[in-house]
Structure formats: structure tokens, C-alpha cells
Amino acid sequence: MRHRLSDRDLAILGALQRVRLLSLRQLQRLFFVDGSPSARTRRSQLLMTRLTKVGVVVRFSRVIGGIRAGSSGYIYGLSGLGQAVINADGPAGGKRRRTWETKPYFQDHMLEVSELYVQLVEQHWAGQSELLAFDSEPNAWRHFTGPGGELVVVKPDAYIRLGTAALESSTFVEVDLSTETLPTIQRKSQRYIDYWHSGMEQQLRGVFPKVLWLVKDEHRQERIDGVIRKLAHDAHALFETGLLGTGGKLLGGSASGSAA
Incomplete structure (x- = not known):
């Protein structure tokens, strides 16, 4: 074949x-x-x-x-x-x-991740940014030992590395279609913070990626921004929110990148 x-x-x-x-x-x-x-x-x-x-x-x-x-x-x-x-x-x-x-919701979710990939490829062709890596789930997932010694899995929808000018940025992307509760968003965000504190990503790749939440509308964006503000103050810089459909431009610009 x-x-x-x-x-x-x-x-x-x-x-x-x-x-x-x-x-x-x-x-x-x-x-x-x-x-x-x-x-x-x-x-x-x-x-x-x-x-x-x-x-x-x-x-x-x-x-x-x-x-x-x-x-x-x-x-x-x-x-x-x-x-x-x-x-x-x-x-x-x-x-x-x-x-x-799968169910239509999961197909919609996967297609939003696919759309982000297509946008980044198009920007790569246009010379706006260099697409160095795009891993969707499960290749984007990370495993680490939690605060209590338990095995924890961080499950971003995508892990992306881009080159722009002389800079390289890394980002974990979460596609949000407004189906999860805000407490769930908070738990997922805290899991990224715990992974950041573990130091494993920094040891393996030198930096910890920005976590970008891509959402359907400004109302949802405001609500997730509110969740982020309630997290530990020193972790606020890890997170960013944006609208679906603009993820490629957001990632390819200067607003998003490695956190630390």
C-alpha cells in the first residue's frame, strides 16, 4: 500500500x-x-x-x-x-x-486544534513565524510527580514551538468550547502550576511554556481571566487567554511565549 x-x-x-x-x-x-x-x-x-x-x-x-x-x-x-x-x-x-x-463536540474540539495547526502552517509559509513543533494530544501530554507523590498528567490540547525573528517561544494550548465548569478550569490551571513548580519541563527543555486558553467569545474569556486572577499571584504570568480563530496570530506575535 x-x-x-x-x-x-x-x-x-x-x-x-x-x-x-x-x-x-x-x-x-x-x-x-x-x-x-x-x-x-x-x-x-x-x-x-x-x-x-x-x-x-x-x-x-x-x-x-x-x-x-x-x-x-x-x-x-x-x-x-x-x-x-x-x-x-x-x-x-x-x-x-x-x-x-466521536460525538460532535469532540469532533468540534479536534477541528479547532486542527484549525490552529493550519493557521500556523500558513503563517510559516508566509514567513511570519517558523513552526518548529506542533504536538497534539497525547504527544503533548506531560507526566510528573505531584505534591503528594502521586503521578499527575497534564493534558494540553497542543504543545507548540515557534520561531519569530531571533526568538523562540513555547506554548501549551487549551481549546475551550465553554463545556467545562469554572472549577474544572481552576483545577486544570492549578495542575499546570504544580507542573511548573516540579521543574521537570525546565530541566528537559530549558523553559516552561506559556499556557494559552483559546475560548469562543469575550464573555468566556472574562470568566477564565477571573479564574486566573484567583490563582497564586506568582503564577499569573504563566497564563494567557485569547479568542478561537485568532490563535495563530496570537501565537505568531509577541504576546505569547515561554513563561520561565
């Missing part, structure tokens, strides 16, 4: 391994950048239909954008065969994952 696929085919599988789900429109922006919009749509539809038929990707039944979106609104993920083709084993060499035919 690997020999039957082109370099672009394999690159598409690699992108799906990285972010788990991509819409057809996102795939167009990554892999079909030449030609008119209609030509790009047609070529991407034909290629993804072929990859679906040979069994390396799965096209999910849900359509983004409603019935008018048609095939341009489909969502794609890796199949088990697609994972085998690119040797996408689990993080500890375990079983390969199944495809992600």
Missing part, C-alpha cells in the same frame, strides 16, 4: 496523524494551494475520495456547514490501515488507535 501512495498522499496521512481530524477545507489549505477555488475543491474531493476507497482514511458521516456544504464539508481521519502505512503506533508502542467516530 505504501508504494501505491504518492508523496502528497503520505503527507496527508502524516497531517491526519498529527492532528487526528481535518475537514476537506482544511486539507485544501494545506495541500491544494494552486489554482482557482473551484479547481482546488474538485482536486481535493477526488483525492480524498480515492484515499477513502483504498481504505487509508475514513470519511465521517457528519458534514461541517450543513447540507449546502456537500462533500466540501466532510471530515476525515486515519483508518487503521492508514496508521499502519505511516507506522503510527501508540505513544508507548501499544495498539494503534481506532478511527475517531
Whole structure:
């Protein structure tokens, strides 16, 4: 199967391994950048239909954008065969994952992470920032020993390293779709503080990344800002909030970066 696929085919599988789900429109922006919009749509539809038929990707039944979106609104993920083709084993060499035919909320969440990745790739091409690393979950997760000696896992949605001018920034990203309670946000934030205090990230990578919460609207942003203000004063600089859709620009600018 690997020999039957082109370099672009394999690159598409690699992108799906990285972010788990991509819409057809996102795939167009990554892999079909030449030609008119209609030509790009047609070529991407034909290629993804072929990859679906040979069994390396799965096209999910849900359509983004409603019935008018048609095939341009489909969502794609890796199949088990697609994972085998690119040797996408689990993080500890375990079983390969199944495809992600998940609830709409989880698909929305994954697609927001994918959108951030696509934005950063586009900024990389435009010379606005250099995308050095983009790890989505579970590769972005961190394990450390908590204050009581227990094993604790920090689960950011993405870990990102960018180069801008002579600087390099590192960021943990949390995508928030307003489904979690504020006490849950506080507990997750405290877990980052505990990880910061452990010193493990600084020892391994030299710095502790900024933690960026990306939210749906300004009201939610104000509420999460309120949670952050209630945390220990010396930890406030670890956190930043921003709006979904602007994450690429925020990360590529000077506002976000390594905390300490």
C-alpha cells in the first residue's frame, strides 16, 4: 500500500496523524494551494475520495456547514490501515488507535486544534513565524510527580514551538468550547502550576511554556481571566487567554511565549 501512495498522499496521512481530524477545507489549505477555488475543491474531493476507497482514511458521516456544504464539508481521519502505512503506533508502542467516530463536540474540539495547526502552517509559509513543533494530544501530554507523590498528567490540547525573528517561544494550548465548569478550569490551571513548580519541563527543555486558553467569545474569556486572577499571584504570568480563530496570530506575535 505504501508504494501505491504518492508523496502528497503520505503527507496527508502524516497531517491526519498529527492532528487526528481535518475537514476537506482544511486539507485544501494545506495541500491544494494552486489554482482557482473551484479547481482546488474538485482536486481535493477526488483525492480524498480515492484515499477513502483504498481504505487509508475514513470519511465521517457528519458534514461541517450543513447540507449546502456537500462533500466540501466532510471530515476525515486515519483508518487503521492508514496508521499502519505511516507506522503510527501508540505513544508507548501499544495498539494503534481506532478511527475517531466521536460525538460532535469532540469532533468540534479536534477541528479547532486542527484549525490552529493550519493557521500556523500558513503563517510559516508566509514567513511570519517558523513552526518548529506542533504536538497534539497525547504527544503533548506531560507526566510528573505531584505534591503528594502521586503521578499527575497534564493534558494540553497542543504543545507548540515557534520561531519569530531571533526568538523562540513555547506554548501549551487549551481549546475551550465553554463545556467545562469554572472549577474544572481552576483545577486544570492549578495542575499546570504544580507542573511548573516540579521543574521537570525546565530541566528537559530549558523553559516552561506559556499556557494559552483559546475560548469562543469575550464573555468566556472574562470568566477564565477571573479564574486566573484567583490563582497564586506568582503564577499569573504563566497564563494567557485569547479568542478561537485568532490563535495563530496570537501565537505568531509577541504576546505569547515561554513563561520561565
